[in-house]
Amino acid sequence: RKEVEQDPGPFNVPEGATVAFNCTYSNSASQSFFWYRQDCRKEPKLLMSVYSSGNEDGRFTAQLNRASQYISLLIRDSKLSDSATYLCVVRGWGNDMRFGAGTRLTVKP
Amino acid sequence: GAVVSQHPSWVICKSGTSVKIECRSLDFQATTMFWYRQFPKQSLMLMATSNEGSKATYEQGVEKDKFLINHASLTLSTLTVTSAHPEDSSFYICSAQAATSDTQYFGPGTRLTVL
Numbered sequence: 001r002k003e004v005e006q007d008p009g010p011f012n013v014p015e016g017a018t019v020a021f022n023c024t025y026s027n028s029a030s031q032s033f034f035w036y037r038q039d040c041r042k043e044p045k046l047l048m049s050v051y052s053s054g055n056e057d058g059r060f061t062a063q064l065n066r067a068s069q070y071i072s073l074l075i076r077d078s079k080l081s082d083s084a085t086y087l088c089v090v091r092g093w094g095n096d097m098r099f100g101a102g103t104r105l106t107v108k109p
Numbered sequence: 110g111a112v113v114s115q116h117p118s119w120v121i122c123k124s125g126t127s128v129k130i131e132c133r134s135l136d137f138q139a140t141t142m143f144w145y146r147q148f149p150k151q152s153l154m155l156m157a158t159s160n161e162g163s164k165a166t167y168e169q170g171v172e173k174d175k176f177l178i179n180h181a182s183l184t185l186s187t188l189t190v191t192s193a194h195p196e197d198s199s200f201y202i203c204s205a206q207a208a209t210s211d212t213q214y215f216g217p218g219t220r221l222t223v224l
Contacts, residue, residue, distance in 0.1 A: 032211065041200075041218075041220070042218070043202050044153065044215055045215070087152065091211075096158055097143075097155070097213060098155070099145075099152040
């Protein structure tokens with residue numbers, strides 16, 4: 001079983017749609033959780049950290065369910081510029097981060 | 110945010126040659142640097158973690174004699190792919206983390222093509 005699993009997609013949605021991505025992780029001792037965004041042939045960029053209480057940043061909402069070892073990302077009012085691959089990232093007690101394979105999103109006009 | 114650079118951004122080399130990739134933290138001191146590899150349509154895979162002044166810790170399956178890592182200063186880490194072969198062709202990305210932060214900042218990546 002992979003340490004971090006994501007639905008690979010692709011998700012093709014129209015502008016203005018709401019889209020949700022899910023992620024599960026296998027290591028119950030994981031401490032920190034993140035969503036990164038990666039554009040084609042570019043490095044990943046931090047989108048947001050994920051906290052147990054849930055957190056929101058503009059159109060983006062992240063949720064963490066430790067009991068189910070599940071993380072989600074919700075994007076509201078999708079923009080064309082949201083098209084990218086979204087990476088779920090989990091970190092344990094150490095500094096090493098484990099990446100999911102990513103979910104590809106394409107927002108169409 | 111913090112800036113991490115990588116050099117070169119892309120390289121094409123012949124099979125059997127060695128390639129050195131540099132990763133620099135430009136505006137902070139990186140006590141820990143990480144090297145990742147990403148094959149097409151796959152996620153980043155951690156290759157090794159290096160702490161300044163110490164030997165790198167390699168992930169299982171990564172040959173330390175093939176992928177030489179040097180982290181001699183708080184702003185520079187290098188990855189040398191020795192005797193590169195076509196199967197080493199990949200996107201190599203470094204990240205850097207300061208002692209006072211749990212955030213990793215990624216470099217722009219180096220695309221290696223071995224002919």
